[in-house]
Amino acid sequence: MKEISRDAYRAIEDIVGPEHVTDDPALLDSYAFQWLAELVRPNLSHYMPRPWAVVMPKSTEEVAAVTKVCNKYGVKVKPISTGWYHWAAPLKDDEPTVQFDMRRMNRILEIDEKNMVAVVETGVICAQLQAEVMKRGLNINIIGAGCSTSIVASASAYFGGGPSSYFLGSNSDNLLGQEWVTPAGDVIRTGSLSSGCGWFCGEGPGPSPRAITRGSLGTRGGLGVFTKCAVKLGPWEGPPVLEPKGKPPAYRLPIPESFRVYTVGTPSFEALANIYYEIYDNAIGYIFHRQFNLAGADLAAALWLTYLDPKGTMNDVETRSKDPEVGKISDEARVSFQIILQGRSTADIELQDRILDEIIRRTGCFKVERFCEQDFAEFTNMYLQRMGHKHCNFIWVGGYMGSWMQPGTPDFVKGYVKTAIDGFERDQKSGLLVECGGDAMMGCGSTLGGGGFFALEQFVSYDPNDDDSVRACIKHMEDAIEDCKKNGIPLGKEYLYLQIGWTDERIWNDLAKMPQQFVLNFQRKIKEALDPNGLGDRNYPWIPEGWGKEKPIVTAEAGKPGKSAAAR
């Protein structure tokens, strides 16, 4: 790795104070160690490249000043908020990178109750903001990754869908302006904020910089640092403070009179698609999600019934999984989803309830009796309202990789379900992945407010402490890509995850085969303009000019915008 002058470190110390920057190897390793790293790193290492330094800024001005120092000394920049995902770390071993840890920028700056807007800094997590806005009769969409995540991250820099997106919209849609420090160290404010008019509108005036920073996936830390954003809030008819009861881990949230919480079973994925359309059409529901199948359809009932018992252990799951009565529940809940209705009045909730009953009747579906009993329904209410149990993703053994999750209409999704299930069942036969049944597919009822954008993610669990299990997961990812290609299905999340370990050239070769090349060329021009020294990384995708027109040639400085030999 190239040597960076100590002057750079001292300059950063001068900006943030010596207690807010470190280059201690062990402390840096706590940032290099990342979820999913072992799937993409040489020798199955759990470490992404170690940052050159970690910096904890307190203000946008400090972020901008440190970024300018990085420009001067040729150090890349990579922000994290709560710090979770392999792509949140530096991506290459030979590129000194300053990792911004944004947790000191942790203020809720404004809650505009009348206009239903909240303005937050990057370190604010969903649970904190939700607790405050609920006191004002409002709510936020908490993304599928759970309430431990940063609002700014999901709204500004990554996919922002969650169980409540069906009603509240996704956070990327709800973005009403952001403050952004570009890789050049410039501070850009988007939307109405750029005119000093406040945070009420994310677009304009003029061409929208929001379109530069967002898109479906966002820049994922690859194009500077987002320091603040505003998000649109939605109505909340529940209590101002959530008062759960019971013991950990399965706290239960009492269900208000104006709410209903159900798990609905369906006889097939065809029926699942049909009932989704009916629910969209009838505009009922507040939270709409397929949650509990993350444990695998064969084991979900055994796991969650054990989870409800504070004394329960994994050994109990094993015992329950052999219980024929639990087996019946598993079968009932095999193709199921959860829905929470929120009424504005007794009449409203009763009407929604009747409509749902009629939809269930018409589509040949049913309520899963055990999961609708009070204890389980209250647990479901807690789980989905707060999304504080998200890391049950890791409950089996600490390793989880989400594959598939191609979004589209319910009819599109049902089209790939069989391939996803068959492939997962096939790969579980090795005994090196958790054998939980082929359908461990979870997903939001819709990530588009009002319905229509649905996806299912296959929850593949493996043991990160067992190299053979890690290899089996990688093989499954590669198999899933092949399954997609063979069946004409767009590639899913496993492809996105694996790319993190690839060379620039391999990625560009794939990008060059994608339709709409103008997008990647346009993004190169944006990068040239906003990141002239190449401080961002390839999480913001672009393609060298002319790449793929002839034999791909490595650019002189990979990672920096440049021309291929063809263009030169």
Added chain:
Amino acid sequence: MALEDFRADAMRCTRCTYCRWIPFDLVKSERFAKGCPSIEAGQFHAYTAGGRLVTALSLMDGRSTVTEKVKDSVFKCTLCGQCDVSCKMCRYDMEPLAAMRELRFHLVEKGHTLPQLEPVLESLRTEFNMLQKPADERGDWAKKLKVKDLTKEKAEVVFHAGCRYSFDGDLSHVARLSVRILQEAGVDVGILGEAEHCCGGRAYGMGYKIDLMHSADHNLRTWKAAGVKTVVTPCAECFHTFKRLYAAEAGSAVEVVHMVQFVDRLVKEGKLRFTKAVPMTVTYHDPCHLGRQGEDHVPWDGVEKKIFGQAVAYDPPRPRYSGAFGVYEPPRDVLKAIPGIRLVEMERNREAAWCCGAGGGSREAYPDFSRATANERMEEAAGTGAEAIVSACPWCERNFSDAVEGGAEPMKVLDVISLVGRALGIEQEA
């Protein structure tokens, strides 16, 4: 155990950062969502449970060495166990608190110690207490009491005052009240006076396991000689040490009862009646060692096994210390039973309680950090509108009292047993 035994925990950590927060379901405000005092002080991820797992892995694999910053990140932590509760919200295969303790043992074993702790450890080894007081003054708190001396007599119950109640003049009345209550209840109780040694729990938390073993050896031998079957203590730290650590590390089978549990039992059996009203609004602070770390010890000697291909279970099933069954209700029930007391809760309570800041050697090694942690709790307590913060641990009470003296929220700091004494009309006698 050795640090290597926690490799799997480290490798399976997903860096989710739940360990920074209270269980998310319990978050009621932006202000009091955080759960980890350590990262509030140290800022970097290495100051969390997850970060320390990575530090352990990094050291074991030779990726890094022990620097002053590493020592700071390992020791600047109260070992309050909030991270352990939050981690286990979604995990059955992780023991972050045990791993953090083991990392301290490892550093101490390799000579990476904190000089600030040397005087208290020296005091433990020569005077058998953590307060740097002469050993022969240990029984002074009980001089005016008529109570069995178990170095000369036998009794089924020993009252163990602990270092803080023995030597801290502001708090020792709690020990005297406790003995009085036990005697009034007809318990055959005695004390050991000078022969009582520190439980060793604080040294264990500081990373000195061998000192715990020495304390355990002395105390268990002394109790056995005195015919003791039950130890009653008003100190949460001693309670945890006797109940969990002596059982786990020294095979102790002695029954361990905290004084508030004992009083609660007497009240519920109708053997103790409060005759005086104590008109006061109070909030109760759960000591970490009585609350989330106060669960019963369950012996276990087993191995990991795989089920469903790769899921982790244990043979036999491993006990799960999740904070679900800590001692939460007895102190609250006692307070509620006192006429005139109005109990109001802080946002972070029971398994989600914010630490007082005294544990894990923080009070001795990092006084600023310890005080800041106490100040945070006092602010939360004041927000309830209570006149007093009440607890059941002398270390919490001392840290809070010092915080008040240092300018924190001006609240009264009381022990549950003090209020029991008032309600019984015997406080002045103590």
